[in-house]
Amino acid sequence: MFENKKMIVVGLGKSGLAAYELLKEEGADVILYDGNEEYNGVRPEAELYLGKDYPKELFQTADYAVFSPGVPLEIELADFFRAADIPILGEIELAYRLDQGQVIGITGTNGKTTTTTLMGEIMKAYNPETYVVGNIGYPYTAEVKKTSENSFTVAEISSFQLETAHTFCPKISAILNITPDHLNRHKTMENYTDLKLSIAKNQGSEEACILNFEDPILKERGKDLKCKTLYFSSLGNTEADMYLDAERNIRKKDGNVVLNQKETKLPGAHNAENIMAALLMAGEAGVPTELAVQVVKKFSPVPHRVELVAEKNGVEYYNDSKATNPDAAIKGILSMDRPTVLIGGGYDKNSDFTQWVQCFNGRVKKLLLMGVTREQIAQTCDRLGFQAYEFVDDLAQAMEKAGEITEPGDAVLLSPACASWDMFASYEERGDLFKEYVRKI
Numbered sequence: 250m251f252e253n254k255k256m257i258v259v260g261l262g263k264s265g266l267a268a269y270e271l272l273k274e275e276g277a278d279v280i281l282y283d284g285n286e287e288y289n290g291v292r293p294e295a296e297l298y299l300g301k302d303y304p305k306e307l308f309q310t311a312d313y314a315v316f317s318p319g320v321p322l323e324i325e326l327a328d329f330f331r332a333a334d335i336p337i338l339g340e341i342e343l344a345y346r347l348d349q350g351q352v353i354g355i356t357g358t359n360g361k362t363t364t365t366t367l368m369g370e371i372m373k374a375y376n377p378e379t380y381v382v383g384n385i386g387y388p389y390t391a392e393v394k395k396t397s398e399n400s401f402t403v404a405e406i407s408s409f410q411l412e413t414a415h416t417f418c419p420k421i422s423a424i425l426n427i428t429p430d431h432l433n434r435h436k437t438m439e440n441y442t443d444l445k446l447s448i449a450k451n452q453g454s455e456e457a458c459i460l461n462f463e464d465p466i467l468k469e470r471g472k473d474l475k476c477k478t479l480y481f482s483s484l485g486n487t488e489a490d491m492y493l494d495a496e497r498n499i500r501k502k503d504g505n506v507v508l509n510q511k512e513t514k515l516p517g518a519h520n521a522e523n524i525m526a527a528l529l530m531a532g533e534a535g536v537p538t539e540l541a542v543q544v545v546k547k548f549s550p551v552p553h554r555v556e557l558v559a560e561k562n563g564v565e566y567y568n569d570s571k572a573t574n575p576d577a578a579i580k581g582i583l584s585m586d587r588p589t590v591l592i593g594g595g596y597d598k599n600s601d602f603t604q605w606v607q608c609f610n611g612r613v614k615k616l617l618l619m620g621v622t623r624e625q626i627a628q629t630c631d632r633l634g635f636q637a638y639e640f641v642d643d644l645a646q647a648m649e650k651a652g653e654i655t656e657p658g659d660a661v662l663l664s665p666a667c668a669s670w671d672m673f674a675s676y677e678e679r680g681d682l683f684k685e686y687v688r689k690i
Contacts, residue, residue: 255311279296281297308330351401384410
């Protein structure tokens with residue numbers, strides 16, 4: 250498909266380099282570009298241009314430009330390609346065009362990684378020829394050549410990746426929830442919502458989309474989708490295709506119990522939603538219910554998502570570094586069943602912290618604030634009458650303060666409600682450092 254095509258790969262992170270390797274294997278003529286002035290990785294065997302300047306005459310002869318998810322579509326180079334009528338593909342779109350099997354795509358503001366990982370395990374138990382890719386950390390382009398007409402690809406898809414997905418059409422999709430996030434890039438909630446819903450834009454009557462019945466946006470906008478729609482409810486709504494009842498039973502629409510959430514290692518209403526989404530997708534993929542339930546019961550939470558690190562001196566330490574927005578962090582707080590010292594704050598994504606702070610009452614013993622957003626969060630706390638907060642300079646000082654405040658029976662929760670990029674390379678680095686500090690106690 251891309252043989253002898255001239256391809257400009259923009260962005261030399263993990264996704265960009267995986268796209269380069271795939272295109273090279275496909276026989277394309279690949280040129281690499283990154284806006285940074287320096288490149289410190291292993292230098293690929295291809296033409297490479299760095300910095301703000303690029304050879305316009307050369308670039309305008311390209312057949313396609315391939316943008317990594319982290320590269321915004323508002324930069325001057327994107328305008329250049331659009332003006333030259335050169336299609337901009339994302340890494341997801343590029344790989345999808347080469348995938349020979351069935352694709353399951355999962356998006357949403359929160360819960361994507363847990364649901365994708367769980368769905369991947371279910372599908373692997375059903376069909377070993379299953380590949381788990383996307384925003385979860387495994388580039389789709391690195392795996393797609395392994396696919397066949399019998400394979401399944403389970404892909405976690407971010408809003409950034411959906412910006413450059415054109416023909417992408419999963420056999421089964423899921424939109425777990427839509428709450429404000431990444432508005433520093435997408436500008437408005439309407440733009441962000443449209444992007445999330447676009448995972449189903451190419452789906453028709455032969456495809457299915459799984460939606461959250463309790464999400465007002467999805468309940469309303471789901472009516473406009475052209476594909477088959479299935480709903481899950483964590484509030485016991487029997488209109489949904491699968492719902493959670495007051496005893497934590499997950500039931501099908503006919504009332505039959507599939508399993509009880511207490512039989513799993515995934516507590517909380519948010520995890521019940523993740524489980525139901527995975528079970529509904531599995532059903533659409535042809536997986537026997539008994540097999541899917543067996544996998545769910547054995548499944549352990551993914552790292553950095555309300556992850557119990559250890560209990561030290563009667564205090565439980567939880568790593569929820571993946572809570573990079575207020576809605577995700579609310580779910581972390583609601584998972585706690587003991588007085589909690591909360592560590593929050595970080596990179597500013599233009600979030601509103603009101604609802605997060607409102608859920609502190611009776612749960613958060615002390616809030617330790619760090620990062621760029623700490624002043625903004627403190628102002629929200631003042632406005633809402635929550636005074637039990639303190640500023641810290643970094644995670645090390647937060648852990649030191651937490652040690653002074655806690656007593657047996659308490660919990661310490663790293664659940665920042667913000668991205669990590671002001672102080673760390675990633676939320677994984679932030680969570681790993683937290684776990685390192687806990688181990689040293």
